Amino acid sequence: MHNDDTLKQLLTSIRDGTLDINQGVEQLRDLPFVDLGHTKFDVHRPLRNGFPEVIYGEGKTPEQVGEIFLRMSEHSNILATRVSPEMAAHVQTVCPEVKYHELGRALTFIRNPISFREGEIAIITAGTSDLPVAEEARITCELFGNHVNCISDVGVAGLHRLLHRLPEIRRANVIIVIAGMEGALASVVGGLVPQPIVAVPTSVGYGAAFSGVAALLGMLTSCASGVTVVNIDNGFGAACAASKINAMCQS
Structure with a gap:
């Protein structure tokens, strides 16, 4: 599910009364970005340009990338590029569902099913x-x-x-x-x-x-x-x- 779909579903739930206002505020807590101190990852980016924020691994510590994955996994699918095997191993201890693509030096986490377009x-x-x-x-x-x-x-x-x-x-x-x-x-x-x-x-x-x-x-x-x-x-x-x-x- 894309972020715009998630936001629409949240607002619809509040309107229909299946979600109270305080619960809605709690879910909106991390919009439009989540501040981890060392990183502020952009939750609203798909609403603006159609793509989620992607983690660039080089220059970050394994611990930083692990924390980013842990928090981003609450919101969306995740892609990290330029990831070393050592960094990947650490992230997988934090998020075991993460997959490491060694040849492409990338990490992926799939939270929501991917909707493939034609073509x-x-x-x-x-x-x-x-x-x-x-x-x-x-x-x-x-x-x-x-x-x-x-x-x-x-x-x-x-x-x-x-x-x-x-x-x-x-x-x-x-x-x-x-x-x-x-x-x-x-x-x-x-x-x-x-x-x-x-x-x-x-x-x-x-x-x-x-x-x-x-x-x-x-x-x-x-x-x-x-x-x-x-x-x-x-x-x-x-x-x-x-x-x-x-x-x-x-x-």
């Missing part, structure tokens, strides 16, 4: 080394209610691999293209399909790739039109953009 997001990687970023994108897309088709290791070094998968790629409403090295896959896909493309440069590559800068610049200067680029290794950001596009396809 599909395709996530394409140039190489197997790009899979951690793709996994972060997949987890995010699915938590936000999108069906996902992941197609990996179809980079430009063997273009026939991509062409073999084109029919299913063209079924998607929006495509996330993830590539390191020179980042050429985004331009190639952009020249083959009509769908909007969200390109993600990764930090995969030898020295002159400059930890993803070469791929970033290559995607930004793509000769294929309609390619949008997010930051290096930002699978989460790409998933948010693709989710918004996919949601608009339903309206």
